[in-house]
Amino acid sequence: MSYRSRTRRTPFEAECGVTFRPLDELVGRSDLLPVHLALSGDTEGLLDARLVGSLPHGAGLVNIAPNELLDLEAVLSRCGTGSLRFATDHRDELPGEVLARARLTASVFLCPPIGYATAEADHRKFEVLVSNTEAFVTGTPTNQVTP
Numbered sequence: 001m002s003y004r005s006r007t008r009r010t011p012f013e014a015e016c017g018v019t020f021r022p023l024d025e026l027v028g029r030s031d032l033l034p035v036h037l038a039l040s041g042d043t044e045g046l047l048d049a050r051l052v053g054s055l056p057h058g059a060g061l062v063n064i065a066p067n068e069l070l071d072l073e074a075v076l077s078r079c080g081t082g083s084l085r086f087a088t089d090h091r092d093e094l095p096g097e098v099l100a101r102a103r104l105t106a107s108v109f110l111c112p113p114i115g116y117a118t119a120e121a122d123h124r125k126f127e128v129l130v131s132n133t134e135a136f137v138t139g140t141p142t143n144q145v146t147p
Contacts (some may be wrong), residue, residue: 001018001019001022002018002019002026002030003020004023004026004068005020006042008020008051012074021098023051024051024054024060025037027051027055028048028055029056030056030058031056031058031060032060032061032062033059033060034060034063034064034071035047035061035063035064035065035066036065037065037069038066039065039068040064043065043069044068045069045071046069047069047070047075048071049071049073049074055078056082058084058085059084059085060084060086060087061085061087062084063087063088064089064090066090066092067088067090067094072098076098076101076105078103082107083111084107086107086108086109087109087110088109088110089109089112089113090113091110091112091113092113115121
């Protein structure tokens with residue numbers, strides 16, 4: 001198993017038995033590529049047409065990140081040929097024409113965005129809210145956004 005991160009995590013590699021790979025190499029050898037990154041200037045368009053094209057024939061691409069990280073045209077084109085399978089839980093954020101095309105493509109799986117809608121997620125969000133509020137009131141704020 002392989003991974004890619006902006007920062008190499010050598011202890012994690014040893015502990016979990018995984019191998020760090022540069023992005024091009026990782027994508028080119030992935031039978032299943034999960035994408036779970038935040039959208040930023042560094043990640044927008046990260047999986048461009050070239051990288052989408054380098055995924056092995058029959059690979060699966062699972063996107064649980066913002067759609068702006070992917071070249072959706074390249075993804076849908078590959079899916080249309082049957083050489084790629086694609087699943088996303090961000091269908092509610094797809095432009096209408098892209099959503100219509102995706103719905104007609106057999107190897108595209110559009111999942112509802114429900115990962116956040118669980119009792120556990122609600123409980124955790126409440127815990128974070130309380131913790132952040134307490135930290136702010138005591139003068140030790142957390143989760144600060146730095147411009």
